Amino acid sequence: MHLHPRNSDWPADRVAEARAVIADVTHQSDHLIRLACNVLATHGDTAVERKDARLLLLVVDARQPIRQTQRRDQHERLAR
Numbered sequence: 758m759h760l761h762p763r764n765s766d767w768p769a770d771r772v773a774e775a776r777a778v779i780a781d782v783t784h785q786s787d788h789l790i791r792l793a794c795n796v797l798a799t800h801g802d803t804a805v806e807r808k809d810a811r812l813l814l815l816v817v818d819a820r821q822p823i824r825q826t827q828r829r830d831q832h833e834r835l836a837r
Contacts, residue, residue, distance in 0.1 A: 772800050779813070790817050 778785050778793035785793075794817070797810035
């Protein structure tokens with residue numbers, strides 16, 4: 758296990774990576790978007806950034822039933 762020193766840039770690095778994921782959200786997986794949203798909702802610099810991350814997380818979670826249905830439909834078509 759690797760412990761990060763208290764003065765490390767770890768939180769700032771994760772926030773920067775999360776922002777990069779969100780900036781390119783159309784090319785990212787839902788799982789990665791969720792991770793980025795959770796980081797920004799917790800560690801975002803401003804209340805607006807944290808709120809926006811929570812809202813995007815709601816949108817991604819709301820899409821999940823649609824994606825599950827699409828995968829099931831695709832699987833059924835392939836099984837025929």
